[in-house]
Amino acid sequence: AQKITQTQPGMFVQEKEAVTLDCTYDTSDPSYGLFWYKQPSSGEMIFLIYQGSYDQQNATEGRYSLNFQKARKSANLVISASQLGDSAMYFCAMREPFSGGYQKVTFGTGTKLQVIP
């Protein structure tokens, strides 16, 4: 069974500073995918970044980068130059190998990030 662990229930960061949100995972499948989603108070889940288990390089999307350490089974999200609009809940998630045209995703418990002016 797959398991995702986020050990930081809440984090504070000063505006314009960088912040790292931790995520560790456990799976016996060699093929998997890791995601980070942002959920503002409005409720919508916003996709931020994806890392495939066979990807050699760490994923980056604008101010977001994923620090993927496969041997340690960690997939930490780094947000550079934090903005007030980054205040939200952040979920790490893992996808099982593709099957039947859909993806089965397990979410971590989330980290609430608050950006301080």
Add this chain to the structure above:
Amino acid sequence: DTEVTQTPKHLVMGMTNKKSLKCEQHMGHRAMYWYKQKAKKPPELMFVYSYEKLSINESVPSRFSPECPNSSLLNLHLHALQPEDSALYLCASSNQGHTEAFFGQGTRLTVV
């Protein structure tokens, strides 16, 4: 168009009511999902439809009844719900081989 649209945004219903949640996407995605999210908890998968066929039912009580009338629409029919069913219900869609799923803004359901 990269939107998943859910209606209504908010719903208050009594325990004897019958209501439906609606989800629509026009991205050509062939997999659609219903998630339930309680306050301060992660989303939990309820149902998955792939090519308009129910592929996963995560042991959801029968008072929740999903329906996929066509490849763009996903409904969740609600009947005789309990107060503990109050939650944010999220719809999502994805395509095989793609990475992320696209989520709607959710329906905030309150059962009184």
